[in-house]
Amino acid sequence: MQIPLINLKKQYETIREDVDKNVLRVFSSAQYIMGENVKQFEKEFGEYIGVKHSISVGNGTDALVIALKALGIGEGDEVITTPFTFFSTAESISTVGAVPVFVDVRRDTFNIDPAEIEEKITSKTKAIIPVHIFGQPADMDEINEIAQRYNLKVLEDACQAVGAEYKHKKTGALGDIACFSFFPTKNLGCAGDGGMIVTDDDNLAVVCRALRTHGSGENGQKAYNFLNGINEEVEEDKSEDNTVYNPLKYYNYLIGYNSRLDEIQAAVLRVKLPLLDGWNDKRRKNAEFYNRNLSGTKLTIPHEDDYVKHVYHMYMLQSERREELVEFLKENGIATGIYYPVPLHLQKAYINLGYKEGSLPNAEYLSKRTFAIPMFAELTDEEKKYIVEKLKEFDE
Structure with missing residues (x-):
């Protein structure tokens, strides 16, 4: 698949x-x-x-x-x-x-x-x-x-x-x-x-x-x-x-x-x-499926504040073994995305601003651990189950 x-x-x-x-x-x-x-x-x-x-x-x-x-x-x-x-x-x-x-x-x-x-x-x-x-x-x-x-x-x-x-x-x-x-x-x-x-x-x-x-x-x-x-x-x-x-x-x-x-x-x-709210609701349901099925794994699932409606432009996971996991998913036909591997304060374009490694620890921590898995309104149940299955297989 x-x-x-x-x-x-x-x-x-x-x-x-x-x-x-x-x-x-x-x-x-x-x-x-x-x-x-x-x-x-x-x-x-x-x-x-x-x-x-x-x-x-x-x-x-x-x-x-x-x-x-x-x-x-x-x-x-x-x-x-x-x-x-x-x-x-x-x-x-x-x-x-x-x-x-x-x-x-x-x-x-x-x-x-x-x-x-x-x-x-x-x-x-x-x-x-x-x-x-x-x-x-x-x-x-x-x-x-x-x-x-x-x-x-x-x-x-x-x-x-x-x-x-x-x-x-x-x-x-x-x-x-x-x-x-x-x-x-x-x-x-x-x-x-x-x-x-x-x-x-x-x-x-x-x-x-x-x-x-x-x-x-x-x-x-x-x-x-x-x-x-x-x-x-x-x-x-x-x-x-x-x-x-x-x-x-x-x-x-x-x-x-x-x-x-x-x-x-x-x-x-x-x-x-006119279709946007419906599509966003489907994204939220997809996120609920992922959250429910991945909550017992070593992966960190997304947090949603109580007072917001998150529309999941991306569904972001965190893993201590990101590179291995991304490669494993690729081998199994599942696309991923890494957003963002270099936080802005450490980009070469902003070297003149004087930020160093360790200046903004949370952003740096996330840049090394986060990755996106497939998220769109048209995801099928079969596709979602396959993605979860492979993530759990790697987690074992």
Whole structure:
């Protein structure tokens, strides 16, 4: 039996007819950029998360960079974040000229430990970026309380946690601004790259919309006026064709980016969004099966805080014999993934920051022990039983 870590082909087969129909409609419309699907998906996604504004962008990394720029973070600033995450979280901080300050994580949830944050705050600290890693929300009440005490902004990196909940509130609605990725392997993935910024702050939304399209047009002018304290009416952008010609894009007010979600990706995502909660529930049931059947082994199974809804973007196990176990599973047709073998504070790219082995012991401990096993909504009972059987066989 061969079982992949994630099976995108299986997912596509369940929605093929609707996806194909929506994509073909985009082709026949010849409206490929910032068209009706993008507008509708932004509206639908904002309603799903429970926020006022959704600003689609080219990918999750762009979302983080643009959100940081909109918050006014730049050269000489510091941003506190976790070392146990994908590189783009810290990379986005560096991209805007700021410095990532890494705080150790909890060993059980892998999320940033709020108890370690306060001692890292300096006069240069401007924001905290908690990452809801592998689909489990971070301790947002504690993080927000610290942020309010020190007048810091909170940017949620929810790229791995779409649909997850913290105290019955969706991730993305828990800080000042939040970012999502729609990379194909995510719980809500498109057929290429895509991302989203969400916020309840009207001014932040205007700046983000301006920055994603070269600081131009109506949103560029609104953002310029806001940033410069100018109070004047801005003519509404009524252009309908952003693919061929939009005269307003030749008037630029800010230095921005070219980062847009295209119509085809939005068309795919509009099919998937109504199915997301159902898919996440299936992931949770798969996790329950794994937890139940692996609890008596030497493996450490994932911990889920009582007040969250974990959506298991990845199902992470811990083993003292990770390399041997991963190889054994590979020989038996079971795919695995190691996330993340080198924590961010020890990456060569950040050698200048002065962190050493032992600086953040929990992140380093996890980087040597954690690995993912197959987790997707379409996993069959036969596949799950086979995976558990092989894990127990190795454990004997």
